[in-house]
Amino acid sequence: MVALKIVNQTLVRRGSPLSSPDMQRETLRAVRIARSFDDAATSGVGPLRASGIDVLQMNVGKLCNQTCRHCHVDAGPDRTEQMSDAVLERCLALVDEGRIASVDLTGGAPELHPRFEEIVSRTRALGATVMDRCNLTVLTLPRSRHLPRFFAENRVHVVASLPFHQASNTDAQRGDGVFEKSIAAMRLLNDEGYGREGSGLDLTLVTNPVGAFLPAAQEAQEALFKERLKKRHGVVFNRLFTITNMPISRYLDWLIESGNLDAYLEKLVSAFNPSAVPGVMCRTMLSVGYDGRVYDCDFNQMLEIPLEEGGLTVFDVDTTTAGTRKIATDAHCFGCTAGQGSSCGGAVA
Ligand code: SF4
Numbered sequence: 111m112v113a114l115k116i117v118n119q120t121l122v123r124r125g126s127p128l129s130s131p132d133m134q135r136e137t138l139r140a141v142r143i144a145r146s147f148d149d150a151a152t153s154g155v156g157p158l159r160a161s162g163i164d165v166l167q168m169n170v171g172k173l174c175n176q177t178c179r180h181c182h183v184d185a186g187p188d189r190t191e192q193m194s195d196a197v198l199e200r201c202l203a204l205v206d207e208g209r210i211a212s213v214d215l216t217g218g219a220p221e222l223h224p225r226f227e228e229i230v231s232r233t234r235a236l237g238a239t240v241m242d243r244c245n246l247t248v249l250t251l252p253r254s255r256h257l258p259r260f261f262a263e264n265r266v267h268v269v270a271s272l273p274f275h276q277a278s279n280t281d282a283q284r285g286d287g288v289f290e291k292s293i294a295a296m297r298l299l300n301d302e303g304y305g306r307e308g309s310g311l312d313l314t315l316v317t318n319p320v321g322a323f324l325p326a327a328q329e330a331q332e333a334l335f336k337e338r339l340k341k342r343h344g345v346v347f348n349r350l351f352t353i354t355n356m357p358i359s360r361y362l363d364w365l366i367e368s369g370n371l372d373a374y375l376e377k378l379v380s381a382f383n384p385s386a387v388p389g390v391m392c393r394t395m396l397s398v399g400y401d402g403r404v405y406d407c408d409f410n411q412m413l414e415i416p417l418e419e420g421g422l423t424v425f426d427v428d429t430t431t432a433g434t435r436k437i438a439t440d441a442h443c444f445g446c447t448a449g450q451g452s453s454c455g456g457a458v459a
Pocket residue numbers: 174175176177178180181182183184185186217218219245271
């Protein structure tokens with residue numbers, strides 16, 4: 111296994127050409143792979159299409175208190191982009207008009223958006239559930255200490271990143287001291303009932319490989335994480351999602367630097383699993399960027415691949431058309447269909 115080195119700067123701050131989504135798309139398209147995603151996934155069955163919009167994913171900004179090595183958003187403390195009031199209001203109107211069942215809040219660290227709590231409360235008032243993509247350490251910041259209780263009061267589903275059940279691999283990917291702070295944050299959540307049987311307060315952990323390989327089987331990893339984290343640190347959680355690293359942004363940069371890009375893409379292509387295709391997350395979600403542009407998923411958002419049908423921004427999107435739209439796919443989509451498959455809900459096959 112090739113160890114990830116810790117780099118504490120975003121691509122934007124480093125002035126890297128790869129901070130441009132155009133350059134990322136060109137880089138990926140220049141890699142020779144055995145077949146295209148459409149050939150593998152949709153030949154003979156027609157294009158991949160959405161089957162409704164169950165989830166509105168709101169990327170509320172790129173500001174984050176961490177600068178993880180593998181981040182596909184290129185988030186970090188130096189990124190100031192955040193969702194405007196107008197876009198935010200339109201997103202909430204879409205949830206209401208489209209009777210969308212769930213809002214998925216992501217970033218950056220979504221909790222750092224100045225209207226984060228208002229978004230949660232108003233979404234709940236509309237009758238939709240809220241999923242918060244939490245990096246855990248943000249909950250240990252003085253400004254966030256009240257959030258575990260706020261989450262519990264609003265029955266927020268906390269989906270928290272923890273690459274490994276030990277400090278070494280976690281800190282290698284996410285920064286020195288992150289594991290210890292993550293455990294402290296899990297204790298705060300456990301104290302409010304999160305992860306405890308019968309509480310109805312869901313704490314899901316998300317693990318992704320620390321290197322250029324596919325995730326191990328989700329069920330076995332979940333059992334291992336549960337056993338180790340409880341025994342060694344006294345913390346509990348409900349379930350574990352395994353997620354494949356997508357060759358985008360800082361992970362793409364690392365793949366190039368470490369000489370792993372071609373082999374990693376080939377690995378994803380070779381591990382293509384047709385039974386993962388129906389469960390890819392783009393089929394049931396709409397992803398909104400901080401600037402109001404709409405995409406099939408978070409990954410297409412970062413590569414700036416717009417919707418092919420249904421509109422370009424939250425202000426002109428037609429949820430009826432977008433609910434059956436053709437999905438815009440490319441080579442990175444093999445990341446969602448390799449092995450057990452990978453989505454915002456973990457393995458899909
Ligand atoms: S991976 Fe998550 S926690 Fe890490 S820098 Fe990116 S947005 Fe922040």
